[in-house]
Amino acid sequence: MTTSVKAPARRAVGELLREWRDRRRISQLDLAIAADISTRHLSFVETGRSTPSREMVLRLGEHLEVPLRERNRLLLAAGYAPAYGETELGAPELTAVRDAVRQLLTGHEPYPAAVVDRGWNLVDANASLGVLVEGVAPDLLAPPVNVLRATLHPDGMAPNVLNLGEWRAHLLGRLRRQVEQTADAGLAELLAELREYPCDQPVPEVEVPGPGDIFVPLRYRHRGTDLTFFSTVATFGTPLDVTVAELVIESFYPANPETAEYLRVRASA
Numbered sequence: 001m002t003t004s005v006k007a008p009a010r011r012a013v014g015e016l017l018r019e020w021r022d023r024r025r026i027s028q029l030d031l032a033i034a035a036d037i038s039t040r041h042l043s044f045v046e047t048g049r050s051t052p053s054r055e056m057v058l059r060l061g062e063h064l065e066v067p068l069r070e071r072n073r074l075l076l077a078a079g080y081a082p083a084y085g086e087t088e089l090g091a092p093e094l095t096a097v098r099d100a101v102r103q104l105l106t107g108h109e110p111y112p113a114a115v116v117d118r119g120w121n122l123v124d125a126n127a128s129l130g131v132l133v134e135g136v137a138p139d140l141l142a143p144p145v146n147v148l149r150a151t152l153h154p155d156g157m158a159p160n161v162l163n164l165g166e167w168r169a170h171l172l173g174r175l176r177r178q179v180e181q182t183a184d185a186g187l188a189e190l191l192a193e194l195r196e197y198p199c200d201q202p203v204p205e206v207e208v209p210g211p212g213d214i215f216v217p218l219r220y221r222h223r224g225t226d227l228t229f230f231s232t233v234a235t236f237g238t239p240l241d242v243t244v245a246e247l248v249i250e251s252f253y254p255a256n257p258e259t260a261e262y263l264r265v266r267a268s269a
Contacts, residue, residue: 013057013078018046020064023183034063054080067182068245069118086242089123097236097244104234108251110267112229118246119186120148120175128263131222132157132252148175148190152197162219162226165201170216172203217255225262228255 021031028046032039037056044050045060052060057078061071072082087093105113105126112132114125122145133141137155150156152168161167172194179187218229229252239245254260 011077012048013052013074014046014048016074016077017052017057017060017064019183020061020066020070021046023180024064026064031060031063035059052078054078054083058083065181068239068242070182072242084240084242084245087244089243094241094244097247101247101249104249104251110263111252111254113249113251114147115247115249116147117243117248118182118184120146120190122147123247128267131227131263131266132220134222135160146190148194152194152199154198157220158197158199160221162221163201163217164199165203166216167218168199168201169204218252222262227259227262229253229259230255 021028026034028039028042032042035042035056041050042060045052045056054075057074057080058071061074066074068084069086072084075082089098101115101124105115105124108128109126110128112126112129114129115123117123122143133150136150136157137153140150140153140156148171151161151171152158158164158168172191175187175191175194178184179191215230218231220227220229231250231252234249234251236244236247254263
């Protein structure tokens, strides 16, 4: 006897658009005005009474700030071919992107910097990142390296993060917002996993600055020396490729002269 497995039905584009609109907390009226269509037409699209054109799907996706990967899924749900390519980072077409990323990483020495993809997997890093990952368990550094897992896992960076509760809340907050923005099931699973990691410090639910605080610092102990960093995040400004759109460059800077001097001496040695 042969048992057949029924393939999941493809979700309608109108249903997906309505979910994105609800996720962005935008009314039908506001979206219709922004996209320069009638509310009646938008209502018909969301309920499946009208099939949107390819241009309409792209226009609504842009006004809803839907990530490029999900815009392709909207197009497929409407019966159209994807509009945005997804090129392997090692492909010749992305040589300029790789060169730009490498230049940013190298130029940031002697301070740590790393590039991650949509799933927080390490894509590239400079040599100075070693100051943060030294001592991390080898299995956490086996490719693909997930930087959030390597940071918060008890066998990772966590034992050396002096303000683990504060930094954990910061990272989980970023990941939670990313899950809300992208509706990515894989990221939701990662968030659930990270929340289960132990933490022996209070984890604030809301990031409230203390006296004189202007950013959430990373306080890290390296070989008995306490270092303090702040970080910046950069993305490509006008990406038209899914891979490029999902790259994030995180650069760490010394938050005090002692940290800067420590990194400078370490690099020169």
